[in-house]
Amino acid sequence: MKRRRADILEDDPDFTARIRARDPATLESVVRTTLAQVHRIARSAGLGPQQAEDVVQATFLAFIESAPTFEGRSHVRTWLLGILYNKIAEARRGTSREAQHDPIEEVVESRFNVDGTWARPPRPLDLHLRDKEIRKGIEDCLGELPTQQKMAFLLREAQGLSTQEICKILGVTITHLGVLFFRSRNRLRECLEQKGLKGSRS
């Protein structure tokens, strides 16, 4: 995974001090190196073009505003994405807290026999992105996920972030993150299977 650009933002004491002092050159470099990724994440979370721009702008403004309180305990990107996550949750209005109980657990459970073997095995899925219908299907199914599950999935799979970083961004424990992965991936898989996407070609 290429992370070269983000690595510029490595946290060293000088860098932290410059962020805290709102040093213009440092803040500019943060904007330049992270803007595209932050924007991509906002779009992937299902925000429309205008809403995504608004949320991204609000995220960076909040970042600049709160820069003096940056403690350098996390990567600046992690901090920024934590702000983004809260803004997305606000924009989506839903309470982003994960429910104790999630019906997807029963759906998955119902696919197994008592002895733990498959009762209803996974049906074949076609996930070829060249097919417009399939892209749309993935977007739609992702759109149905609760915000926290969706973000866990996207930060991991689309952005390739480490589990530790995702825990910090979402403010969850590693155990909880495992639950979020399990639920989001199964929700997506079940949703796509239900759509019965076969693809128009092989």
Add this chain to the structure above:
Amino acid sequence: MMSCREVTRIVASDELAEAPRARRLAIRFHHLICRYCRRYASQLRALGEAARKMWGPGSRDPDSLSRLERVLLDEIRARRDAPSSPGSSEDGSGGDRDQTKPR
């Protein structure tokens, strides 16, 4: 012997990398003999791959990004040009003095 239910739980929760070696081997072995678990795992991989292609690094960025970047850079410069306006800083963070506080 691990059940299909256990194997899918571990695979979907991303616990594979953290799992002890013996467990990883057990899952590998299970995948060799169970086509449904193999299919399940490869579908999750394909989903991740799809997400990466659709929204990952290198996916297309819109032109409006440069406008957004300009707006943000202007905002940063505006603050530099008026660094000590106490009215703009939030509830008495103390402005410049606060920034020199060690850690």
